[in-house]
Amino acid sequence: MKKILGGRIWTVVCVVLTLLLITSTVWIGVRYYVSMDIYESPTMFLEGEYSVDGGEWKPIESDRPITDHFHKIVFKGKMSKKLLLLFGNLTVSSKDVWYTLKTADGTVIESYNFDDSKLAYEHSLTDRPLALDLPDTPGYRVKTLYSDFLTESLGITEDSELIFEVEYPYDIALVSYNDCVDVTAYYSEGMHLRFFYDALPSVLLFVLVCFFGLFFFPVASFILGKIDYKYLAFGFLSFFWGLYMIMQHISGYLNLWITDPTVCLMLDKVTGYCFVAAVLFYFKSNMTGSKTRITANIVSGVYLSFAIAVFIMQLCHAKDLTASSTTMNVAAAVSILVMIVLLGVEVQGNRNALFFLLSWVPLLVTVAIDVLDQFIHLRGAHYFNYGLAITMIVQIVRLIGDLRFQYKEAIRYQQMQKELYEAKVGVMVSQIRPHFIYNALTSIAMMCTIDPETAQEATVTFADYLRGNMDSLNQSKPVPFTTELEHLKKYLYIEKMRFDDLLNVEYDIQTVDFQLPLLSIQPLVENAVKHGVGMKEDGGTVTIATKETDSAYEVIIKDDGVGFDPDAPKEDDGRSHVGMENTKKRLHDLCGARVEITSVIGEGTTAKVILPKEGQPNENHVC
Structure with missing residues (x-):
């Protein structure tokens, strides 16, 4: 079964990877042939100059991207004819900044600043009491400027001098213009089209990653027989x-669907906090020492406390x-x-821990490059995501290899189980002692001439008895x-042929509404026959009884044979303790x-099997 499921696991992996490849290829082709004819995303929509602080x-x-760190950056120049007249519409997507677009004489074309946000906030207190937009939080905003409004209402032409002021209101200025403002020029629904062609392929790709992570590894672990943390x-x-x-x-597009810029900001930041927390818990899951795991729990708890605290402050x-980004970083x-x-x-002494640490080197290197880039302005590109992707792919390959190893171990375990099963066959065959078979066959042979019909019945009973022993090998449930x-009756029928009048069997069956392991009572009955009445000169009686109590079912095997001393050394009392111990273990x-088991020398032995009602079929459980 595990082999089949294991094969399905790798099939799922191949299907997922194939879907990822097809999705990426199709969307790359779509972008190549379509996207550039519909919109453009220039670094800046003005042609002119700019000043930082x-x-x-x-x-x-x-x-060339504008990578300068700033508190306030001012652009002045003219809007190109292509952007103003050919594309027609312009959308500004901003993150964590205020901005104002105005003419050279001070006429405001578009404004998004603290005063405007404060008025909107005060309005929201009465109109939208549950709104989260805050008067001092720019958040993430998307605003569209339409060409008709610019050219006809405001009289803007390609010769008009415009000024675009962008202000980052937070104390630490380690952000660049390109990180905060993005521009899209287009014919019609430009931001939606840009999202469709630029962002959607990656979104679909990582949606598959989400499902892959959420289902594949936990399910694969479960299929292998255990839930591995x-x-x-x-x-x-x-x-x-x-x-x-x-x-x-999609963070730059969120305001297209979520009208509150603060909510857009919170979604982006909280997702990052959850990702860091998941990284910490994954690190902890690879630790084996009790002290290191306790410390890791404390570290994770402290980070989560910080995350919850800054969220509440928001x-x-x-x-x-x-404003809390530096603290959280x-x-x-x-x-x-x-x-x-x-x-x-x-x-x-732990090679796995060493390999795990080495697998995070790509991410650490790219983080170092990004930190260095903040000070020397190499390219303005962010390498963190590339390093993260490499590290995560390495983790996936490493864990799939680990799953493959565990899968092989599971197959090896199945092989060992098969070998154990074969060993059990040998034990079971050995338990059908040769002298018992010889005695039974001898008795049947003697009856063949004296009483053929009884001999025939005895032969059938003996065959059923042997079949019951063989069937027990395939029977793992009670x-x-x-x-x-029925099996006991066949066994005792054969034994009575041997002992004749020296063996009497009595039954006192008061209840049969319970279950127990197959062939778990026979060793007890065999002891009563062989070591009880069989050792007594004038024979005796074996009684098999069942009864029900308030909390259990009881099976009682009693004989009036020679008995034995329970306190005597086991190796000297002549009884089969290996079979008895196995029987006790199976029943338990x-x-x-x-x-x-109780016994008195000269009076006999009583063996009582007590099966709790809890777990029996009539108690709505499986034994």
Whole structure:
């Protein structure tokens, strides 16, 4: 069964990877042939110059990103004829900034600043009491400027001098213009079309990653026979990685569907917090030492406490999530570094921990490059996502390899079970002792001339008895007591042929409404016959009885044979303790039953099997 399911796992992997490849290829082709004819996304919509924080004026280069860090950046120049007249419409997507577009004489064309937000906020208190937009939080905003409004209503032409002012209101200015403002020029529904052609392929890709992480690794772990915390943790990490990357691609579009800029901001930031928390828990799942795991729990708890605290401060209008970004970035960096140190402690003698640490090197390198880029302005590109993708792919390959190893171990375990089964066959065959078979066959042979009909009946009974022993090899679940009783009757019928009048059998069956392991009573009855009445000169009686109590069912095997001393050394009392111990273990493991044996020398032996009612079929459970 596991082999079939394991094969299906790899089939699912191949199907998912194929879907990812097809999706990417199709959308790359669509973009190549269609997208550039519908919209453009220039670095800046003005042709002219710009100044950062009151510094010198620099020329605007349309083919080069603007990577300067700023608190206030001012652009002045003319809108190109192509953007103004050919495309017609212009959309500005902004993150965490206020901005104003005006003419050279001060006429405001479009404004999004603190005063405007404050008026909107005060209006929302009466009109939308549950709104989350805050007066001092720019959030994420999308605003469209239509050509008819610019050219006809305001009289803007390609010769008009325009000024575009952008202000980053937070204390630490480690952001660039390209990180905060994005422009799209288009004919009609430009931002929706840009989302469809630019963002949607990646979104679909990472939606598959989310499902892949959420279902594949936990399900694969379950199929292999256990729920492994490491696979669960990585499944959630993959899910939140996909969610985080989806948000990276759609954050600039959120205000198209969510009217509150603050909610757009919160969705983006909270997704990042969840991803970091998933990384921390995944690190912890790869730790084996009790002290390191306890420390990892504390570190994860502290980070989550910080995340909850800054979220509450946002809701209470005390401090927004962007203003808390530095605190959370430091908390995330410190937490991950502590996790790395904890894993470093486990590296000694733990090759898995070493490989795990090495698999995160690509991400650490790209983070270092991005941090360096903040100070020397290499390209303005963000390499973090590339390093994260490489690291996650390495993790997926590593865990799939681990699953493959466990799958092979499961197959090996099945082989061992098969070998164990074959060993059980040998044990079972050995339990049908040769002298018992010889005696039974001898008795049947003697009857063939004396009483052929009885001999025929005895032969059929003996065959049924042997078949019952063989069938028990394939029977792992308990059976009704009636089945076990029929087998006992066949066994005792054959034994009575041997002992004749020296063996008497009596039955006192008061209840049969219970189950027990197949052939679990025969060893007790065999002991009563062979070591009880069989050792007594004038024979005796074996009684098989059942009864029901308030909490259990009882099977009682009693003989009036020679008895024995329970306190005597086991090796000297002449009884088969190996078979008895096996019987006790089977009864306990399958039904929670126990066996009580009492004996008095010269009076006989009583063996009592007590099966709790809890777990019996009539108690709505499976024994």
